[in-house]
Amino acid sequence: MSEITIKTENLGRDYGSLRALEGANLEIERGRVVALLGPNGAGKTTFLHIVMGLLEPTCGKAWLLGADSRSLPSRIASQIGYMGDGDEPPRWTTAEQLIGLQAGACGNFEKAFAKKFLAKLGLSLKSSFGALSKGQKKWVRAALVLAGKPQVLVLDEPAEGLDPSARRSLYDELRDYVTDSDATAIVATHIIADIERVADDVAIINKGHVVTYSALEQLREQVREIQLPAEEKMLGLDEGTDVLGSREVPGGGSLIWVRCSEDGQGDLERIAGERGIVRPVGLETFYLAMTEHNGNAIIEKERSDGHIQQTE
Amino acid sequence: MYLRLDYQSGEAIYRQIVEQIKYKVASGELKAMDRLPSIRELAKQLKINPRTVVKAYEELQSGGLVVMRQGQGVFITAKEPEIPAAVRERIIAELARRMLAEASRIGANQEEVLAIVKRILDEMRAVG
Numbered sequence: 001m002s003e004i005t006i007k008t009e010n011l012g013r014d015y016g017s018l019r020a021l022e023g024a025n026l027e028i029e030r031g032r033v034v035a036l037l038g039p040n041g042a043g044k045t046t047f048l049h050i051v052m053g054l055l056e057p058t059c060g061k062a063w064l065l066g067a068d069s070r071s072l073p074s075r076i077a078s079q080i081g082y083m084g085d086g087d088e089p090p091r092w093t094t095a096e097q098l099i100g101l102q103a104g105a106c107g108n109f110e111k112a113f114a115k116k117f118l119a120k121l122g123l124s125l126k127s128s129f130g131a132l133s134k135g136q137k138k139w140v141r142a143a144l145v146l147a148g149k150p151q152v153l154v155l156d157e158p159a160e161g162l163d164p165s166a167r168r169s170l171y172d173e174l175r176d177y178v179t180d181s182d183a184t185a186i187v188a189t190h191i192i193a194d195i196e197r198v199a200d201d202v203a204i205i206n207k208g209h210v211v212t213y214s215a216l217e218q219l220r221e222q223v224r225e226i227q228l229p230a231e232e233k234m235l236g237l238d239e240g241t242d243v244l245g246s247r248e249v250p251g252g253g254s255l256i257w258v259r260c261s262e263d264g265q266g267d268l269e270r271i272a273g274e275r276g277i278v279r280p281v282g283l284e285t286f287y288l289a290m291t292e293h294n295g296n297a298i299i300e301k302e303r304s305d306g307h308i309q310q311t312e
Numbered sequence: 313m314y315l316r317l318d319y320q321s322g323e324a325i326y327r328q329i330v331e332q333i334k335y336k337v338a339s340g341e342l343k344a345m346d347r348l349p350s351i352r353e354l355a356k357q358l359k360i361n362p363r364t365v366v367k368a369y370e371e372l373q374s375g376g377l378v379v380m381r382q383g384q385g386v387f388i389t390a391k392e393p394e395i396p397a398a399v400r401e402r403i404i405a406e407l408a409r410r411m412l413a414e415a416s417r418i419g420a421n422q423e424e425v426l427a428i429v430k431r432i433l434d435e436m437r438a439v440g
Contacts, residue, residue, distance in 0.1 A: 031361065175359045179352070196319050200361045217324040217364065224322070269410075277414060280322020 003030040005152055005184035006051055010060035013046050020046045022208045024060070028186065028201070033178055035195040035216075036188040037287050038205035044188040045084070047205065048154050051186075052080055064152065078106070081150030083141050083158050091130025095123060095140055099147070106148045114147035117173070121166060134161035142170060146177055153178070153185035159194060167191065171198045196283040206291045216283070219259075223286050224268055226256045227277040241268075245289035257281065257289035313342075313349060314439065317358060325360055329368035337377060337388060339437075344390040348378060351386075 004027050011024040021043040028034055038044045049055040051062050053072040062069040067076045089098055095118055103109040115125065121139050129137065138161055145153070153174070159167040175198040178185050189195050202219065204212040223244070230252035241260040248254050260268065268278045281289075315332050317325055336342040348354070351369065355362040369386055372378040380386050415425045 031363070033361070172359055176356060179355055179362060198359050200364075217326065220319075220322060221324050277417070278410075279414075280320060282320035 004028065004063075004066075005030045005032075006062070006064055006186065008047075008051065008060065008062045011047070011050060011057050011062055012059040013043075013050060013055065014058045019208055021050075021057075021205075024205075024210045026203060026210065026213055028184060030184050031178065031182050032184055032200040033175060033195075033198055034184075034186045034201045034203060035192075035199040035283075036186055036203050036205065037190075037192065038188075039291055042205045042291075043208045044205050045156055048084070048156060048186065048188060052082060052154055053077065079151040081145040081148055081153045082156075083138075083145045083154070084156040088137070089129050092128050094126055094128050096125040098129065098140065098144060099125075102144045102148065108149040110147050110149060113149075114143045117143035117146065120169065120173075135163060135166055138162055139166065139170065142173070146173070149181065151181070151183050153183060153187075155185065155187045155189075157189055158187060159189065159191055167194050168197075171195065174198065192284040192287055193282075202283065204287060204290050206294070211290050211294070219283070219286060220280070221262055222259045223281055223289075224258055224260070224265065225279050225281045225285065225289075226258065226268065226272050227253065227279070228256065228272065229253045229275050232273065232276060244286075245293035247293045255293075257286070257293070313354075315354075315358060316439075317360075325358075326364050326368040326371070329354075329358075329365070330371050333368075333372060334377065342388050344388055346388045348386040348388065 006026065006028040008024050008026045011021060012019070013021040024043075024047060036044050036047070046055065050057050051064055051069055053064070053069045056070060064072060065076050065079060067073060089101075093101075099111055099114045102114070103111050118125065118140065121136065123132075123136060123139065129140065132140065138158060142158060145155075155174075158174075159170050162170060171194050174185060174187070177183060187195055187199070196216070199216055201215050202212065203210055227249070232253075241258050241264055244257040244259055246254055246256040258268065265278075272278050313336070315329060317328055319325075321328070323331075333342065333348070342348075348369070349357065351362050351365045354365045358365075369378060369380060373380055376389060378386050379389050412425065
């Protein structure tokens with residue numbers, strides 16, 4: 001069952017003296033929707049471009065549907081549906097013309113699917129591309145990509161510029177497409193709440209490193225936020241608990257984010273004590289813990305005081 | 313069948329499905345021999361991976377609450393969900409303790425908390 005769609009081994013890329021990506025190891029199974037998160041410039045687009053064969057890695061290797069990304073045969077390259085910041089069609093081309101062009105260029109293209117997709121947002125086939133809003137343009141491009149029936153969807157900020165309801169619809173369509181076609185999707189985005197609903201896995205890249213790659217179901221059960229009053233210390237977190245990040249709360253006290261097995265969760269309550277609070281977190285909070293608040297001073301201090309044991 | 317998923321509750325989605333179906337059986341909304349949506353139907357309705365639904369249904373099946381019949385569908389069995397009373401009490405007491413601790417921190421009194429619990433219960437009954 002578990003076929004691997006994308007695999008990377010120690011993948012890295014330098015731009016001159018700048019290391020954009022380093023040591024990326026991922027195995028993405030068929031049928032999954034993967035959220036690729038990270039701050040601007042973290043290496044997300046570099047990663048996607050290497051996987052699709054648009055960019056050579058400086059070290060390591062990537063495979064897409066079993067083929068080396070540096071020499072993807074056309075039968076595999078044609079299975080990629082890519083939506084990125086790339087070229088826009090000329091302003092005057094109509095949606096209908098774009099569908100015609102795409103159908104000519106891509107063997108599997110289903111015109112009826114594309115037309116139906118446009119109708120969902122009430123877009124006319126006669127409207128010229130240049131007259132559309134930023135969000136409507138995204139929707140047209142999504143229609144062109146999905147109607148090509150790709151096995152691998154690579155979407156770089158697909159929902160940018162869409163209003164909340166269209167964003168939700170787009171991700172619903174994406175999820176349905178993956179379920180119906182047993183395809184695989186990797187979606188780089190900053191809009192976390194929407195992707196949280198439909199994604200299976202999350203990969204977070206920060207400063208060129210993959211700092212998390214995990215099933216969302218596991219994160220939901222394992223990641224907790226501990227809120228402590230000002231004078232309280234994190235005494236005795238055991239070895240199985242991974243401290244992810246922390247920050248001070250305005251007015252005193254601190255928030256600490258940890259990841260631990262379900263068995264360890266009772267312990268968290270005990271450690272947090274009478275005045276601490278343990279609560280689950282959503283993907284956005286987890287993301288901030290892994291990027292912005294990772295390696296915060298509170299943790300370093302508690303570690304050096306021996307209140308928190310180093311996990312790795 | 314209406315299921316409501318909470319992505320930030322700290323509970324895995326498959327568990328939420330399991331718990332809500334158990335609740336529907338316990339409350340009588342689902343009865344023996346009722347047919348549940350197919351794996352694909354439920355996955356598409358909830359916009360989740362079909363494998364998450366499989367995991368939920370398998371857990372319900374191993375608990376004896378549903379039976380999956382190849383080619384026919386997924387059916388509620390006659391059996392009620394069996395969670396030992398002691399385990400049930402421990403789980404609920406833990407949840408209540410957490411809720412009360414947080415409520416008192418924000419200055420809510422006992423009556424307020426109980427009134428809110430009751431209101432939510434009524435709402436859940438109304439939705440089913």
